[in-house]
Amino acid sequence: MFTARLNRIAAAGTDHGFVTIRLADDRTLNVKAEPASTILEEVYLSPGITVPDTEAWENEDDLELFLNGETCGGSVYLDVPIEAVRDLIQQHGGEHADQDNVDFPPVDYQIHPLNDAGHYPVYRGTQRIGRIARRGKTWHTLLLGGTRWAGEFTDSEQAAYHLLELADLAAGRATTAEQDLRKALAAYSLTAHRDEDTPIGWDRTSWLIIGPGNGGSFPDMGEEPYFMAYLHNPADGDEVTIDRAARVNDEWVTIVGSGDQVEKGPATVEGRSFPGRDVAALAAYIADWHRAPRTVRAEALSEFRARRIAALNLAGQLPT
Template sequence: MFTERLNRIAAAGTADGYVRILLADARMLNIKAKPHTAELEEVCLSPGITVPDTEAWENEDSIELWLAGQSGGGSVYLDVPVEAVRDLIQEHGGEHADQDDVDFPPVDYQIHPLHRDGNYPVHRGTQRIGRIVRRGNRWQVLARGENQWTGNFPGPEEAADHLLELADIAAGRVTTAEEDLRAALAVHGLTPSRDQDPAMYREPQTWLNIGPGEGGAFPEEGAEPYVSVYLRDPDYTCEIAINRPVRDSDEWVIVFGFGEPDEDGPVEVDGRRFTGRDTRALAAYIADWHRNPLAVRAKALAEHRARRMAALIAIGHLPA
């Protein structure tokens, strides 16, 4: 019998409060837990629920039940193993189909119990789409068929959402931002090159480069102007991604790069910003740059120097 709600509680925790599990026989559990735990801090049982006389249930507490949002009697147990609570739920017919969705809204995946290897398998229906694991205070994912843990997610729900997104991409149900932008640039005769920083233990960074030469190849440092473009969620400003689907909240980031004879590396300045859904407008903007990159180079460099001068004046390093 699958205890979906208990699995999610054990993985995500309950913050500083309690989360209810309604049982199939209409009785109730109120649970308090830390994230990624094999033992639940508090398990508050509604009247009519009895527990076996085992070590798992030996730590009964007299805490006032109203703290857990429960009234009318019952009992409270501390530090109860998740597996003991799972057995109790199954004795009462499992979890009720109608649960309070405030804490854990319905999702299209199922987080399975903690595996002995320390990770949680994630399924969509009967198909396993990958695994999630907690490292420190962050979560990572291992998609099905992959061999490297990646990601930097705040909780198991966000990590599982990402696995679901990767499964949709692999199955061809959705397209990635890279595929969308490549198609839009192809209309203008441009073929970008893909670059990435597959850093371990954090979100891999992926982006596209467009150069003025044939095929849009990425130039060496100090060479002709180029454009780098990637997608990010404004709420997650350190993201640099091109290998996931576009979301309504996204924005495209454009970086103009060009080498200076007296500098070791390229100067990079930001271009215009576009919403995630404005892929065609973004492609047209890049095409305009591609037709006259030297003009863009001069304008971007002037704007870059003006911003640097204003910053130095603001901090008093230059006179106003």
């Protein structure tokens, strides 16, 4: 019997609090765990749940448990192996189909129990898509058939979701941000040059550059203006990528550059940003720039200076 909620809790942990698991017979248990756990720190069993007389359940806590500010009946056990809790859930018919999904909302993947290699297999339905593993304080992914672990994610949920995205891309069920933007630029007869880098100690970064020449050919960056675009997750200040599918909370960052050393102002200035999935608006902005690069750059520079002044005023660093 598959215990989807328990599996996700064991991988992700409970952020120092309790998470409820509702059982098929409507009883509940509340668990507390660290990430990548094989043992649950605390297990609170609601009244009516009994446990076997085994070593796994020998460490019963005689202190009263407080949940949501109230004293609770039932029993509290410390340092209970995950497998013992899984067996108990199965004895009560498994996990109920209706759970409180505040902490663990429904997803399109299933995290399976930790295997002997210290990895969590991840499935979509009955199809295995890869593995995730915790190394130190970050999580990494390995796509099925892959040979190189990638990514540094803060929790197992992010890692598993990224693995799902990679599987969709590999199967042709999704497109990358690069593919989406290239298609949108083609409507304006514009092409782009891909560039990437792997700074020491960082994940690979990637971006697209468009030049002002015929068809948007890649410019000589020392002499001509250029336009750079990449996808960015505001929650991850270091991400620079075009290699994954755009998500709901993403945004496109644009950089308007100039090789004109006579022009006053910074060599690059940030242009307008766009929602990650709105590549049509981004492509239209790039087309406007392509028609009049100096005009769009001047507007971007003006907007940049206005943001700087507003930020300084907010910080109280400018005289009134």
